[in-house]
Amino acid sequence: MAALFGARVRKLRTAAGLTQAELGDRTHVVSTRITQIERASGAKPTLELARALDAALGADDLLVELWPYVYREAFPDWSRRFMAHSERAVAVREYAAHVVPGLLQTRDYARAVLSVGRTLGSNEQLEERVALRMGRQERLGTPDRPELWVVLDEAVLRRPVGGRPVMREQLARLLTAATEPHIAVQVLPFDQGEHDVMGGSLTVLTMPDGSETAYTEGAHYGQLVEDPDEVRSFALTYDRLRAAALPPLMSLDMIRSVMEDNHRGANVPSRSERRRLAQEQLQQSGRRQLRGGGRRIPGRGRRPGP
Structure with missing residues (x-):
């Protein structure tokens, strides 16, 4: 090509x-x-x-x-077939177990995800894949954009892919995307326990003629499913995941909470630094008591009663 x-x-x-x-x-x-x-x-x-x-x-x-x-050509065969179908889909329903779906990734997050693939051959190929992923996102802003419904496992939010700054930007991107009328984002929390798609991701595509195609993917493989009976089974599985997930507004609250925790976590001092700060605070507290100007500390310095 x-x-x-x-x-x-x-x-x-x-x-x-x-x-x-x-x-x-x-x-x-x-x-x-x-x-x-x-x-x-x-x-x-x-x-x-x-x-x-x-x-x-x-x-x-x-x-x-x-x-x-x-x-x-920079992607494996199974990934190319999926991209060809998704470019024509009028609706995309996706469950992600490990990483944010490609359509909602930031450039830095995408680069971090794509840099660990087994099929990656060079830095040039990495940049090609990043460019294509960003190019695919452009369809979300066109008149023929698909309806996009994403269910994210809680693990997706809590794994700092690319480091904390990159992850914070990615979480902010999710919050922004969810305000679009054609995009819905839900979170499947850990406390929902086991389910049928714990090992990887699942996507159900609705094509212009109303037919559906399913796609399952793990870390190093993918499978496009076109048999109608199998697709119906995967669609039912997806609907169950969506029903078990938090409602959209609660999901956004959870994403925002994780993003704020992520930001605070980036500023947490090291253990030795925390120990040093604690010692300084104790010393400062002792000095303040000595300079207290006769201020009595309750319960101390009193003579016992007769």
């Missing part, structure tokens, strides 16, 4: 009578970058560059529409 994208750019550039340097000037990149794209070498183009090339070459969105297929 990268080779096809490059061939289209070269053909459009030649038809427009532009050199690689001239096209680079119009898209604000060096000419060697255009060479890499046309030869399908080096890093794949970003979505922003694909748009710039499309506009400069008058491609009528051809390059923009081709771009997602270029980036799918």
Whole structure:
């Protein structure tokens, strides 16, 4: 797909009578970058560059529409099939056991999650995957955006993926997203106990024709389920999870509470620092009593009665 994208750019550039340097000037990149794209070498183009090339070459969105297929090559086969279905879905119902779903991830959170995959080959591939994940989120702001209903296991909120600052930003993103009329977020608390999808995530997609597809995923595998009977079973499982989860408003309160605890936790001194501060406070307290100016401490300094 990268080779096809490059061939289209070269053909459009030649038809427009532009050199690689001239096209680079119009898209604000060096000419060697255009060479890499046309030869399908080096890093794949970003979505922003694909748009710039499309506009400069008058491609009528051809390059923009081709771009997602270029980036799918950075993902395993089972993940690509799921992305192809989700791009057409009119409703997405998702349960996440371990991490925030990709459609609601911040860039830094996504980078932290994607950096630990077994299928990752290089830093360039990591940035390609991050760019694609951010690009997929753009559909949530379009007129044909899907209805999105997300149930998060409490573990998702409490695991500081990427560190506390990254996690705090991610929790804030969830709170913001949940204010959108087409997005609902619920939390499944620990005290609900065991359930059928504890080992991974579950997504149920509703397609434009009303049919449904299910997708289950673990840390290093995924399975797209299209058999109607199996999909109905997964849909029922999802509905049970949604019923067991906290209502949306209570869920947002829980997310906000965890975010605030996360912030306070980032400022907790170390054990040795806490011990030093406690000693200083005891010393200061003793000095204040000595300088008390005759102030009597209740229960002390009195002579016993006759």
